[in-house]
Amino acid sequence: MPANLDAPLVAREALPGPYALLTFAHAAVAREARAGQFVMIKAHTAPEPFLRRPFSIMAVDPGRGTFTLFLKGVGPGSRALIDMRVGETAGCLGPLGKPFEAPPPGAEALLVAGGYGVAPFYMFGEELRAQRRPFHLFYGGRTAPDLPLEEILIEGGYPLALSTDDGSRGTPGRVTVPLEAYLGAEGRQAVLYACGPDAMLHAVARVAQARGLAAQVSLDPWMGCGVGTCLGCVVKIQRPSDARPKWRPACTEGPVFDARDVVWS
Amino acid sequence: MPANLDAPLVAREALPGPYALLTFAHAAVAREARAGQFVMIKAHTAPEPFLRRPFSIMAVDPGRGTFTLFLKGVGPGSRALIDMRVGETAGCLGPLGKPFEAPPPGAEALLVAGGYGVAPFYMFGEELRAQRRPFHLFYGGRTAPDLPLEEILIEGGYPLALSTDDGSRGTPGRVTVPLEAYLGAEGRQAVLYACGPDAMLHAVARVAQARGLAAQVSLDPWMGCGVGTCLGCVVKIQRPSDARPKWRPACTEGPVFDARDVVWS
Amino acid sequence: MSGRLAVELAGLRLKNPLLAASGTFGYGVEYERLMDLSTLGGIVSKGLYLEPRDGCDVPRIVETPSGLLNAIGLQGVGVRAYVRDVLPRLERHDTAVVVNVCGDTVEEYAEVTRILEDAPRVDAIEINISCPNVKKGGMAFGGDPKMTHEVVAAVRRVTRRPVVPKLSPNVADIALFARVCEEAGASAVSCVNTLLGMVVDVEQRRPRLAFGTGGLSGPAIRPIAVRMAWQAARAVSVPVIGIGGIMCAEDALEFLIVGCRAVQVGTANFVDPGVYERINAGLLSYLDRHGLAGIGDVVGTLAYPGETK
Amino acid sequence: MSGRLAVELAGLRLKNPLLAASGTFGYGVEYERLMDLSTLGGIVSKGLYLEPRDGCDVPRIVETPSGLLNAIGLQGVGVRAYVRDVLPRLERHDTAVVVNVCGDTVEEYAEVTRILEDAPRVDAIEINISCPNVKKGGMAFGGDPKMTHEVVAAVRRVTRRPVVPKLSPNVADIALFARVCEEAGASAVSCVNTLLGMVVDVEQRRPRLAFGTGGLSGPAIRPIAVRMAWQAARAVSVPVIGIGGIMCAEDALEFLIVGCRAVQVGTANFVDPGVYERINAGLLSYLDRHGLAGIGDVVGTLAYPGETK
Numbered sequence A, B: 001m002p003a004n005l006d007a008p009l010v011a012r013e014a015l016p017g018p019y020a021l022l023t024f025a026h027a028a029v030a031r032e033a034r035a036g037q038f039v040m041i042k043a044h045t046a047p048e049p050f051l052r053r054p055f056s057i058m059a060v061d062p063g064r065g066t067f068t069l070f071l072k073g074v075g076p077g078s079r080a081l082i083d084m085r086v087g088e089t090a091g092c093l094g095p096l097g098k099p100f101e102a103p104p105p106g107a108e109a110l111l112v113a114g115g116y117g118v119a120p121f122y123m124f125g126e127e128l129r130a131q132r133r134p135f136h137l138f139y140g141g142r143t144a145p146d147l148p149l150e151e152i153l154i155e156g157g158y159p160l161a162l163s164t165d166d167g168s169r170g171t172p173g174r175v176t177v178p179l180e181a182y183l184g185a186e187g188r189q190a191v192l193y194a195c196g197p198d199a200m201l202h203a204v205a206r207v208a209q210a211r212g213l214a215a216q217v218s219l220d221p222w223m224g225c226g227v228g229t230c231l232g233c234v235v236k237i238q239r240p241s242d243a244r245p246k247w248r249p250a251c252t253e254g255p256v257f258d259a260r261d262v263v264w265s
Numbered sequence C, D: 001m002s003g004r005l006a007v008e009l010a011g012l013r014l015k016n017p018l019l020a021a022s023g024t025f026g027y028g029v030e031y032e033r034l035m036d037l038s039t040l041g042g043i044v045s046k047g048l049y050l051e052p053r054d055g056c057d058v059p060r061i062v063e064t065p066s067g068l069l070n071a072i073g074l075q076g077v078g079v080r081a082y083v084r085d086v087l088p089r090l091e092r093h094d095t096a097v098v099v100n101v102c103g104d105t106v107e108e109y110a111e112v113t114r115i116l117e118d119a120p121r122v123d124a125i126e127i128n129i130s131c132p133n134v135k136k137g138g139m140a141f142g143g144d145p146k147m148t149h150e151v152v153a154a155v156r157r158v159t160r161r162p163v164v165p166k167l168s169p170n171v172a173d174i175a176l177f178a179r180v181c182e183e184a185g186a187s188a189v190s191c192v193n194t195l196l197g198m199v200v201d202v203e204q205r206r207p208r209l210a211f212g213t214g215g216l217s218g219p220a221i222r223p224i225a226v227r228m229a230w231q232a233a234r235a236v237s238v239p240v241i242g243i244g245g246i247m248c249a250e251d252a253l254e255f256l257i258v259g260c261r262a263v264q265v266g267t268a269n270f271v272d273p274g275v276y277e278r279i280n281a282g283l284l285s286y287l288d289r290h291g292l293a294g295i296g297d298v299v300g301t302l303a304y305p306g307e308t309k
Ligand SMILES: Cc1cc2nc3c(=O)[nH]c(=O)nc-3n(C[C@H](O)[C@H](O)[C@H](O)COP(=O)(O)OP(=O)(O)OC[C@H]3O[C@@H](n4cnc5c(N)ncnc54)[C@H](O)[C@@H]3O)c2cc1C
Pocket: A038, A049, A053, A054, A055, A056, A057, A069, A070, A071, A072, A073, A074, A075, A076, A077, A078, A079, A116, A117, A119, A120, A219, A220, A221, A222, A223, A255, C059, C061, C062, C063
């Protein structure tokens, strides 16, 4: 069950650029979280912005009772977290949301990450490895500095394909370029998983559709509460059973959705 | 002339308890400030509270272009300043307000400080010393830990009389006890200067009145702007030329007032 | 111990003066797994119409300085699904259940209330005549004394339960509206809903909310809400429930001191679901510190300058 | 370069759309030593009555979440001392001077205006019918359409200068009041003054302000002020001056985009006297980024959902 706790920061690693890895103590998240789930969190050091922010859980350590976030500082909420000192606490509710579901036996998991969207795939890779499922991680950014987790993923032995829009690292072009190359011409048994900017998710959904593959996408709407009550995070979803598209809260019915059900705007 | 600048924190010394010494670069304050003047300052790291706060200038270093504050963390504004890291900036306007005026030749300056009210007297002591004027500093607090500047003042060679309400350090009792003892029975040529809680200022004013001595008190109202326009900091003052008491802004006509003109509430 | 926080409100006994505000706590059941719902004095449901509603397009919410601007547009399941699916699940929780009733017409308000009349678990009806994010009903009714009277009287006629109109702050004279409600048979009034606001995306040169305008809530509006609750409490003898920007015990106390018998916590639910425990603990420690027996001893104790109590 | 920020307002040419709001910039001269006053489009004086006034008891100001609640009570030197002592000192500064005129009665508003009529340095009259912190005049006039009309018409009759009533946000329908002002001969309207609020000291159980209630300003009220400025700008053809919570260029742009010809900066003066330079620089860089020739090209460009311009 998700728990609402004052979570102390227990470790902090600044990465180049606006990025950082933050590790918090939070027994419930450490024990129960699955890849694709997230926390709503806010540094107690900064009164504003006063709402918590959603961040994907990147890793957990159930033994130590901690979990780790991979953050990009983009505004006051994320920056206040990055500026925390070890020992300071954050209000933290989690784990929240629906996780990624492992592929059916025989199918390979292809994880497609754009920017900070790589965070949940670190954990998903660990889960898949534990279940001895084959997977491959496609990690794309605009330029080389936008791939701050590269080293950690290589050290972790993740099967990795890098790409950058400007070609400064890995395959030049969008992350769908190495993905399509990998999928090749013939029908490969795979499930696609995508987390990143909207346009990227949509592109992956199109790749999946064109090839008749299943795809799970993690959407990234603005969230107010994380628990299904503010109805600020709704996304347009039409499930096979729905007569017409419905606004559904991404925090409780997602953030991971079947790509076929998403009504792209 | 006062200047409004982004002042970087250049040095920071935490003192025991909620106290700290902060040194900022600010050429105008460093060059022009006189003891009793203050700055309006706010850490850029914390959006709330959104108004700046007034703090007395404790010391200046015109050569380096810096000034130092002695802060007690009591609320969000002061704590945000204390939490700053070297290199971070604060919005800072100063020097502001009317300074203490040195005593006439032949008279001794008796500086009476309560709590953080000691800050301007560090600087005033330096000024008096430079002018070769005799002075004595009475520094009182509730308990020994409320006298965090003791060591620095002793090292600086300040003629010092300590007191605490609970007797844990120096003379037991209010700061007026050693003051009155020092003044003795016979009429000593002295001007009293006081900075601290209202009740202490009033007590010092009564001592001065009883002995026919001049006294300058630094008032501590809540301040919104520091430059005479919000009219939030007004205090009731009746100068000899005033037919009746008038609300006067403490930021521009004070914070240092002639004790006789203050209409105590 | 916790009996010290109990309050009487329009015939209801609440175990403490804290209710979850409409639209900020779902139907209550969403929080079942997160907290013990019986720590709440009561739960006010999301606004309910006769039929399910889609609500506004996105974005629906934007943060403002110490505030939140929303235009959800009362997305919801409709009153029948609420009675069928939600109310039974609330059976097991020891807390008051207040249903926030909406309508495009006076008749719809009455009809929704009538449907609730047969549901056992409902303790009171809150009449939402103050939602700024719908084209019909809502604020249009709550900004017009005549319509306010009509809606309240219509709902009053079809239920035996306490009827609590929720006032709009987008009026010049909140006391007038409180009095109109009292005259129309209200058992209490909730004070206040959100203030109409707009935030502009200057890069796109269009409102940030898809709906255009929205309702402002959160600490930003608290000084306005406290003033209005104070004016309403002086104007009527039925109880006033204070709402607006309550984040902690001190904030709740402001409303109680100016005369509110209970309060609702809205936006704070999004920030911290632990808010009720924190506030209740804070209220108890306040009572201890001030040597007061019960929270009722705080209500309406404001010493207003120039007035003697 | 800075010609790009110039605006025409009721016959006045302001070199940029930023004015210092009444009561937050003294009489202007207080800031002489701190900044170059000619970086301002204009200065609105502290409110002036016929006679000097003492104002309210202290505390007069209390900070609220992203806001400031004040009850100064229009302490001031009176119009004659202003004309004698202040106006000559403003001669040397190249900025528009607007005088904020107050009165306990309609006659007093007119009388203060008449006294200013002979003063050469005055560019416009702002009529303060919206101060919440006085027992007579102020908001009592600005909350009543008939009185609003009377005051504006009375001032209109005694001056050749532009007359700019300042609207109260404590009304249900700001557009109505803007229209009443236009009909009474206003050259422009200022929109808005402070929202009536209260903060309670829960330890003492009394209001934090000595006066009881006060006026809320600052970023907290900006979404409400932007909405009201937008409604006013749609209602009248005279220019609207937007006011409320402006701290930076983006905030000023919100008001300009919804239709304001100029804006006033209030509480931000207390936070940072460098605010005008920052905003002007931000406006210029916005024009560059958006390929716009002048700030006038921004005014009223809001794309409101469902409307075509
Ligand atoms: C499920 C989920 C998982 C996430 N995981 C991660 C993660 O692992 N690492 C990570 O770095 N980030 C992650 N994010 C993104 C992260 O939540 C945001 O970057 C963060 O909320 C920004 O907050 P801020 O205060 O720093 O910046 P803000 O200033 O609040 O906003 C930054 C951006 O958000 C946009 N924004 C603000 N308000 C709204 C609104 N009402 N509607 C739409 N957009 C708005 C702004 O336009 C701006 O571009 C995740 C988001 C979601 C929904």
